[in-house]
Amino acid sequence: MKTNEQMKIRLPLDLKAFVAGQADRNRSTQNSEVVRAVRERMERTKETASESAATLAKA
Structure with a gap:
């Protein structure tokens, strides 16, 4: 099974x-550096x- x-x-x-350099x-x-950078962006x-949804829920 291909996973990547x-x-x-x-x-x-x-x-x-x-x-x-990294x-x-x-x-x-x-x-792996490119994957790490994309994953960090995905998490942000x-x-x-999530923060936006929480703010809207409070309004």
């Missing part, structure tokens, strides 16, 4: 260099949505 999908992305050179610094792969988005 591949996706090609194009990054500006400065972002590519940043991801490569991967070296964290002794991880560039792929969920938190913001």
